[in-house]
Amino acid sequence: MPVRSQIEGSQAVARAVARCRPQVVAAYPISPQTHIVESLADLVRTGELDPCEYLMVESELGAMSACIGSSAMGSRTYTATASQGLLFMAEALFNASGLGLPIVMTVANRAIGAPINIWNDHSDSMSMRDSGWVQLFASSNQEAVDLHVQAFRLAERLSLPVMVCMDGFVLTHAVEQVDVPEQDEVDAFLPPFTPRQQLDPAQPVSIGAMVGPEAFTEVKYLMHARQMQALDEIPRIAADFEAAFGRPAGGLVRPYRTDDAETVVVALGSQVGTIEVVVDQLRDEGHPVGLLDVTCFRPWPRDEVRRALAGAANVVVLEKAFAVGAGGIVGQNTRLALAGTPTVVHDVVAGLGGRPVTAAAVRGLLDDVLAGRVDPHRLHFLGLRTDLVDGQLRRDAASVPGPHAESMLREAGVIGSGSH
Amino acid sequence: MTVEPKLYQVDTFAVGNRLLDPAQRSEQARADRSNAITSGHRACQGCGEVLGARYVLDAAMRATGGNMVAANATGCLEVFSTPYPETSWQLPWLHSLFGNAPAVASGMAAALRAQGRSDTRVVAQAGDGGTVDIGFGCLSGMFERNDDVLFVCYDNEGYMNTGVQRSGATPPAARTANTKALGPEPGNAFGQGKFVPLIAMAHEIPYVATATVADLRDLEAKVETAMGMSGARYLHVLVPCPLGWGSASEDTIKVARLARETGIFPVFEAERGRITAVSKIRRWQPVEEYLRIQRRYAHLFGEPRRDDIVARIQAQADHNIDRFGLLDDDPGYEQDQE
Ligand SMILES: Cc1ncc(C[n+]2csc(CCOP(=O)(O)OP(=O)(O)O)c2C)c(N)n1
Ligand code: SF4
Ligand SMILES: [Mg+2]
Numbered sequence: 193m194p195v196r197s198q199i200e201g202s203q204a205v206a207r208a209v210a211r212c213r214p215q216v217v218a219a220y221p222i223s224p225q226t227h228i229v230e231s232l233a234d235l236v237r238t239g240e241l242d243p244c245e246y247l248m249v250e251s252e253l254g255a256m257s258a259c260i261g262s263s264a265m266g267s268r269t270y271t272a273t274a275s276q277g278l279l280f281m282a283e284a285l286f287n288a289s290g291l292g293l294p295i296v297m298t299v300a301n302r303a304i305g306a307p308i309n310i311w312n313d314h315s316d317s318m319s320m321r322d323s324g325w326v327q328l329f330a331s332s333n334q335e336a337v338d339l340h341v342q343a344f345r346l347a348e349r350l351s352l353p354v355m356v357c358m359d360g361f362v363l364t365h366a367v368e369q370v371d372v373p374e375q376d377e378v379d380a381f382l383p384p385f386t387p388r389q390q391l392d393p394a395q396p397v398s399i400g401a402m403v404g405p406e407a408f409t410e411v412k413y414l415m416h417a418r419q420m421q422a423l424d425e426i427p428r429i430a431a432d433f434e435a436a437f438g439r440p441a442g443g444l445v446r447p448y449r450t451d452d453a454e455t456v457v458v459a460l461g462s463q464v465g466t467i468e469v470v471v472d473q474l475r476d477e478g479h480p481v482g483l484l485d486v487t488c489f490r491p492w493p494r495d496e497v498r499r500a501l502a503g504a505a506n507v508v509v510l511e512k513a514f515a516v517g518a519g520g521i522v523g524q525n526t527r528l529a530l531a532g533t534p535t536v537v538h539d540v541v542a543g544l545g546g547r548p549v550t551a552a553a554v555r556g557l558l559d560d561v562l563a564g565r566v567d568p569h570r571l572h573f574l575g576l577r578t579d580l581v582d583g584q585l586r587r588d589a590a591s592v593p594g595p596h597a598e599s600m601l602r603e604a605g606v607i608g609s610g611s612h
Numbered sequence: 613m614t615v616e617p618k619l620y621q622v623d624t625f626a627v628g629n630r631l632l633d634p635a636q637r638s639e640q641a642r643a644d645r646s647n648a649i650t651s652g653h654r655a656c657q658g659c660g661e662v663l664g665a666r667y668v669l670d671a672a673m674r675a676t677g678g679n680m681v682a683a684n685a686t687g688c689l690e691v692f693s694t695p696y697p698e699t700s701w702q703l704p705w706l707h708s709l710f711g712n713a714p715a716v717a718s719g720m721a722a723a724l725r726a727q728g729r730s731d732t733r734v735v736a737q738a739g740d741g742g743t744v745d746i747g748f749g750c751l752s753g754m755f756e757r758n759d760d761v762l763f764v765c766y767d768n769e770g771y772m773n774t775g776v777q778r779s780g781a782t783p784p785a786a787r788t789a790n791t792k793a794l795g796p797e798p799g800n801a802f803g804q805g806k807f808v809p810l811i812a813m814a815h816e817i818p819y820v821a822t823a824t825v826a827d828l829r830d831l832e833a834k835v836e837t838a839m840g841m842s843g844a845r846y847l848h849v850l851v852p853c854p855l856g857w858g859s860a861s862e863d864t865i866k867v868a869r870l871a872r873e874t875g876i877f878p879v880f881e882a883e884r885g886r887i888t889a890v891s892k893i894r895r896w897q898p899v900e901e902y903l904r905i906q907r908r909y910a911h912l913f914g915e916p917r918r919d920d921i922v923a924r925i926q927a928q929a930d931h932n933i934d935r936f937g938l939l940d941d942d943p944g945y946e947q948d949q950e
Binding site: 215216218243244245247248249250251253254255257258259260261262263264265266267269283284287291391392393395396397398399400401402403404406407 | 678679680681683684690691694695696697699701702703704705706707708709711712715716717718719720721722723724725726727728732749750752753756757
């Protein structure tokens with residue numbers, strides 16, 4: 193039986209990853225991913241994870257590139273990053289997926305600057321949503337651990353890279369009870385890596401050749417087809433996992449009290465725990481409210497989302513990122529899933545740059561939605577400090593020069609005298 | 613080359629293969645050579661890069677008994693060798709990106725270590741752009757960690773694949789598509805650029821060498837030496853590009869030789885940061901001989917002639933001759949007749 197122990201999320205993930213026996217880890221430090229890769233370095237040093245080569249590379253581009261080389265050489269390969277680091281890898285991310293290399297990566301979700309900000313939101317992963325990587329979002333540390341074990345199996349089964357996203361600090365640095373699967377359990381669940389393609393002197397192949405207009409569409413079509421296969425594979429793997437480990441984890445979406453719900457919140461990551469509490473409160477008060485936790489964001493489980501939401505009159509997508517100048521990202525995908533239904537979708541941006549998504553704030557939002565006070569045609573920012581933005585918009589209109597972040601901080605009295 | 617080159621072909625100094633002991637003959641003279649990059653590729657006529665790559669890889673294949681893999685950066689070498697659905701590569705070969713070949717190779721080497729396959733070796737290759745500019749961070753990281761990779765830079769002194777733009781290896785005064793022969797300082801600026809072999813040496817890696825496609829046996833020998841060592845090794849090969857340099861395609865070898873004979877391009881070997889061997893200039897030539905046969909320098913010899921600029925280039929060559937000791941007091945050979 194696994195031992196449930198108090199453990200930091202990063203440590204738990206590092207141990208779970210180690211039990212998946214990666215042969216190569218190449219990583220570059222960035223908060224809030226650091227504890228994961230430090231911990232893996234320890235496990236390699238002490239010989240607990242052996243054989244494993246731990247490459248301390250010079251950048252995230254180097255990290256992902258080394259992962260590409262290692263995976264193509266037939267080794268199980270892992271890395272972790274966040275935020276600026278994920279963007280620094282961007283070119284290699286598309287390359288890894290284009291080449292169909294089954295690399296597993298943790299993203300300790302963090303905001304993207306400017307302004308530089310180390311705290312949690314989902315802008316990093318969301319910016320890479322079309323990179324061809326599978327994206328699984330963990331709602332708790334237990335799920336983060338379990339998703340990593342499943343991620344290697346998924347990646348290697350379909351020969352495509354998988355990103356496990358866990359909220360930076362909120363999860364990575366939280367100490368709580370987690371079952372870290374034992375080595376024999378993981379070994380029984382995760383077969384040794386049998387690469388689909390490999391650089392082998394006995395059978396030389398060229399990987400990464402140039403492809404022109406005559407076949408590029410077909411190559412991309414096949415990438416899409418493989419991601420669509422993941423929609424079938426992910427629930428199978430989740431079912432196998434539950435059978436083997438005795439607890440549910442993973443899958444595409446997790447509906448919570450959505451049966452007969454008239455209003456359903458859609459969310460990803462650690463905020464779903466908070467939202468569950470609010471849903472319970474509202475249910476206790478007689479409001480038919482539910483939650484849809486989207487675990488798999490890429491590939492987008494359109495049918496499952498539609499099935500879970502189609503009966504609702506109102507959907508509130510609470511997301512920790514947005515497409516500047518356009519609106520919600522998960523919201524746009526949700527509308528795609530609900531095309532042709534009368535369901536109204538509200539895009540609500542929350543928790544940017546580490547602003548806590550509290551139960552009180554979610555409750556206030558849902559009260560407003562239930563009372564018809566939220567205009568579904570506008571992008572809503574939960575808890576927006578209108579005093580700050582209005583002041584800056586006035587200064588902009590008056591062409592007052594200066595960086596707006598600093599001007600707002602001045603006005604808020606955080607820096608300077610407060611006089612302007 | 614250990615045999616005294618008493619007999620050589622006019623103008624080339626190359627000893628005919630049949631005069632050599634079979635063990636010393638070029639890999640290309642062997643019927644069982646690997647042909648690592650085989651015919652049918654789309655390189656330009658007279659391309660120095662494909663010539664260099666062929667000699668390097670076949671020598672490396674010989675040294676490893678064919679047990680090796682290659683990482684390739686984006687650039688001419690990659691584009692002309694793998695037009696869909698064809699490939700010229702007869703060895704396991706991976707192209708990832710323009711700026712990451714050293715790191716891809718590091719990952720390959722790490723995978724081989726983890727799999728306990730020390731017998732399989734890794735070679736990475738890139739143009740000068742992929743090496744000295746965009747791939748430089750990854751390259752320095754690979755050197756610093758002393759990963760078991762031979763990295764080969766095919767230096768044609770510019771971004772040829774994208775239409776001949778300036779790189780950090782483009783020499784002063786050379787015309788490229790974005791350093792045209794316009795204005796008072798025509799061509800690429802003086803006082804810029806870098807010579808990465810010296811920077812590689814500063815990492816104190818086991819082996820650094822330069823070579824040109826004018827001395828192909830020398831090139832092969834350096835590959836052999838490199839493959840006999842482990843850790844990070846760097847080979848910087850000057851490969852004239854007829855298209856980008858505006859030289860005649862039949863002059864590729866001649867241009868490369870003049871680069872060496874003028875002192876423009878020093879040819880040497882170094883181990884752990886110390887120079888261990890220098891290829892002496894056999895018959896010194898003024899830089900003008902080198903510059904005149906390349907249209908990228910045509911603006912120096914038009915109306916008006918820019919003797920002032922030629923003199924600055926000559927001064928650079930003289931500096932190399934002095935710095936690397938490229939001219940013996942006694943050259944030890946007779947100058948032959950053209
Ligand atoms: C990130 C990125 N930037 C730019 C390019 C465009 N590009 C492709 S090859 C190349 C130049 C290659 O120059 P070099 O490495 O010297 O090789 P050569 O073609 O001269 O042999 C450039 C600029 C690219 N493919 N990727
Ligand atoms: S442009 Fe230059 S480097 Fe490229 S194939 Fe032609 S000759 Fe070779
Ligand atoms: Mg070049």
